[in-house]
Amino acid sequence: xxxxxxxxxxxxxxxxxxxxxxxxxxxxxxxxxxxxxxxxxxxxxxxxxxxxxxxxxxxxxxxxxxxxxxxxxxxxxxxxxxxxxxxxxxxxxxxxxxxxxxxxxxxxxxxxxxxxxxxxxxxxxxxxxxxxxxxxxxxxxxxxxxxxxxxxxxxxxxxxxxxxxxxxxxxxxxxxxxxxxxxxxxxxxxxxxxxxxxxxxxxxxxxxxxxxxxxxxxxxxxxxxxxxxxxxxxxxxxxxxxxxxxxxxxxxxxxxxxxxxxxxxxxxxxxxxxxxxxxxxxxxxxxxxxxxxxxxxxxxxxxxx
Amino acid sequence: xxxxxxxxxxxxxxxxxxxxxxxxxxxxxxxxxxxxxxxxxxxxxxxxxxxxxxxxxxxxxxxxxxxxxxxxxxxxxxxxxxxxxxxxxxxxxxxxxxxxxxxxxxxxxxxxxxxxxxxxxxxxxxxxxxxxxxxxxxxxxxxxxxxxxxxxxxxxxxxxxxxxxxxxxxxxxxxxxxxxxxxxxxxxxxxxxxxxxxxxxxxxxxxxxxxxxxxxxxxxxxxxxxxxxxxxxxxxxxxxxxxxxxxxxxxxxxxxxxxxxxxxxxxxxxxxxxxxxxxxxxxxxxxxxxxxxxxxxxxxxxxxx
Numbered sequence: 364x365x366x367x368x369x370x371x372x373x374x375x376x377x378x379x380x381x382x383x384x385x386x387x388x389x390x391x392x393x394x395x396x397x398x399x400x401x402x403x404x405x406x407x408x409x410x411x412x413x414x415x416x417x418x419x420x421x422x423x424x425x426x427x428x429x430x431x432x433x434x435x436x437x438x439x440x441x442x443x444x445x446x447x448x449x450x451x452x453x454x455x456x457x458x459x460x461x462x463x464x465x466x467x468x469x470x471x472x473x474x475x476x477x478x479x480x481x482x483x484x485x486x487x488x489x490x491x492x493x494x495x496x497x498x499x500x501x502x503x504x505x506x507x508x509x510x511x512x513x514x515x516x517x518x519x520x521x522x523x524x525x526x527x528x529x530x531x532x533x534x535x536x537x538x539x540x541x542x543x544x545x546x547x548x549x550x551x552x553x554x555x556x557x558x559x560x561x562x563x564x565x566x567x568x569x570x571x572x573x574x575x576x577x578x579x580x581x582x583x584x585x586x587x588x589x590x591x592x593x594x595x596x597x598x599x600x601x602x603x604x605x606x607x608x609x610x611x612x613x614x615x616x617x618x619x620x621x622x623x624x625x626x627x628x629x630x631x632x633x634x635x636x637x638x639x640x641x642x643x644x645x646x647x648x649x650x651x652x653x654x655x656x657x658x659x660x661x662x663x664x665x666x667x668x
Numbered sequence: 669x670x671x672x673x674x675x676x677x678x679x680x681x682x683x684x685x686x687x688x689x690x691x692x693x694x695x696x697x698x699x700x701x702x703x704x705x706x707x708x709x710x711x712x713x714x715x716x717x718x719x720x721x722x723x724x725x726x727x728x729x730x731x732x733x734x735x736x737x738x739x740x741x742x743x744x745x746x747x748x749x750x751x752x753x754x755x756x757x758x759x760x761x762x763x764x765x766x767x768x769x770x771x772x773x774x775x776x777x778x779x780x781x782x783x784x785x786x787x788x789x790x791x792x793x794x795x796x797x798x799x800x801x802x803x804x805x806x807x808x809x810x811x812x813x814x815x816x817x818x819x820x821x822x823x824x825x826x827x828x829x830x831x832x833x834x835x836x837x838x839x840x841x842x843x844x845x846x847x848x849x850x851x852x853x854x855x856x857x858x859x860x861x862x863x864x865x866x867x868x869x870x871x872x873x874x875x876x877x878x879x880x881x882x883x884x885x886x887x888x889x890x891x892x893x894x895x896x897x898x899x900x901x902x903x904x905x906x907x908x909x910x911x912x913x914x915x916x917x918x919x920x921x922x923x924x925x926x927x928x929x930x931x932x933x934x935x936x937x938x939x940x941x942x943x944x945x946x947x948x949x950x951x952x953x954x955x956x957x958x959x960x961x962x963x964x965x966x967x968x969x970x971x972x973x
Contacts, residue, residue: 399848476890520850529891530894533894543704544894544895545707545825545892547894551891553887554887554891555883556886556887556909562916563909572891578860581861581870582859582870585859586877587850587892588850589835589850590850604861604868607863607868608861611868
């Protein structure tokens with residue numbers, strides 16, 4: 364039999380996942396989950412691709428922010444904006460996630476959704492991770508792609524539920540993870556429909572619509588998907604509500620935290636990385652029935668190259 | 669060859685639809701649309717089921733409103749609430765859509781999403797349309813179900829984009845139209861995640877999140893689907909923005925208005941039904957390239973029984 368998860372080392376995590384998939388898809392078995400209820404949700408930053416020392420979208424904002432500050436100097440009063448313009452990663456890493464992401468989203472204001480898509484695509488084509496020294500697009504985790512493929516092959520519908528901007532993540536989700544735009548749920552800015560010469564276009568406004576983190580992830584799952592997921596994967600306290608919501612349903616359930624404990628191949632961080640802390644989730648994982656995947660021990664490979 | 673649309677009379681509308689589906693799915697042809705871009709959006713009230721003299725959800729609110737007014741008598745100051753309590757259909761029919769729907773949504777506040785689902789399911793099981801004198805659940809249009817089935821059989825992904833409450837429409841969408849919850853986009857109230865004894869539940873708040881009508885339909889299509897649809901079907905001015913957004917994209921496009929001109933089998937209304945007026949859409953249909961389906965002439969059957 365072929366190994367559907369070749370980048371996963373044999374061990375408790377891999378066995379539990381393979382067992383879950385097998386028993387929930389065995390027709391007539393006690394743990395069978397009907398196909399339409401096979402909803403899985405994955406966080407993106409730090410769960411499907413590298414988020415350290417800053418989330419990819421924050422690097423994108425760093426590249427865009429100077430243009431925006433020229434248009435509106437009053438933005439400089441916000442700590443995250445100032446730190447972005449100064450390229451002060453240390454300060455950015457120490458701020459709460461929403462304080463960094465909200466200004467990051469604001470760097471896209473004024474663009475149409477199509478322009479934003481083109482801009483992000485262009486930037487992503489060349490932009491490199493400063494520490495890993497390779498394109499951001501090469502920083503998706505191979506073991507997770509294998510897991511997504513396995514779940515889909517068994518009739519699971521895979522969703523991303525991300526604190527990142529929904530349009531930004533959609534730019535990469537199909538290629539990197541095989542996930543179509545309509546299965547990406549994320550943070551969003553308000554938009555305005557314009558009825559101009561070029562036809563009807565949506566323009567992004569500098570006002571946050573939804574910051575898709577913590578409890579808001581659950582609200583957005585209800586709004587966009589309308590079913591309680593049966594399987595969830597995250598890597599920070601921002602995913603804890605979504606994970607607990609998943610586990611609280613009836614029938615077979617499974618949820619995982621990815622633990623970044625691999626300084627050699629990626630990074631080692633949890634409690635002290637303010638932009639994406641794993642603290643409460645780690646302390647309560649056992650009590651709450653959340654599995655912990657060790658990047659170091661459970662994966663024999665992290666990236667494709 | 670079997671007729672995929674037996675409830676549609678032969679004529680311009682049926683031919684145009686069959687031709688569109690054939691040429692957009694012919695691989696190698698000039699109008700071929702890749703499967704992942706085959707997104708279609710249907711309005712619900714008045715497009716997929718009967719909405720006259722009031723939308724089904726407003727009838728549901730009529731049944732719920734007295735309980736709510738006892739809890740909070742100040743609600744009686746809103747005209748729609750007062751009309752609901754008095755059973756004053758005439759006044760309700762004369763109010764703008766948002767003024768009727770917002771109080772209707774408020775009747776569900778305080779329930780968990782699961783409780784709301786159970787409540788609506790229970791009510792729908794027995795509630796009857798006062799004029800057609802049969803269950804609301806029997807008021808879906810057979811020709812539209814045939815069209816949805818045809819589109820899906822040809823690789824189209826069918827969405828409902830409704831001004832109705834997203835949870836309400838999800839209760840019926842799978843059974844009546846074969847559309848799963850995650851493909852229903854609608855109006856929504858804000859929700860709050862509660863971490864109680866019974867596990868994590870979402871409770872509906874008496875505050876509107878999104879009123880999914882007119883331009884907001886387009887914003888929500890971008891947010892939930894992330895692709896511009898290629899085919900749209902509506903029946904009121906509330907659908908015009910979504911229809912125009914659909915038609916404004918590149919490549920083959922198609923959009924329709926259902927015209928309620930069948931007083932014998934359903935109802936005849938357009939300009940003067942304030943809760944769902946078709947006025948601008950009708951005046952500009954030809955200019956904008958929107959087809960008009962006559963319920964009377966294009967359909968040989970309206971309901972299943």
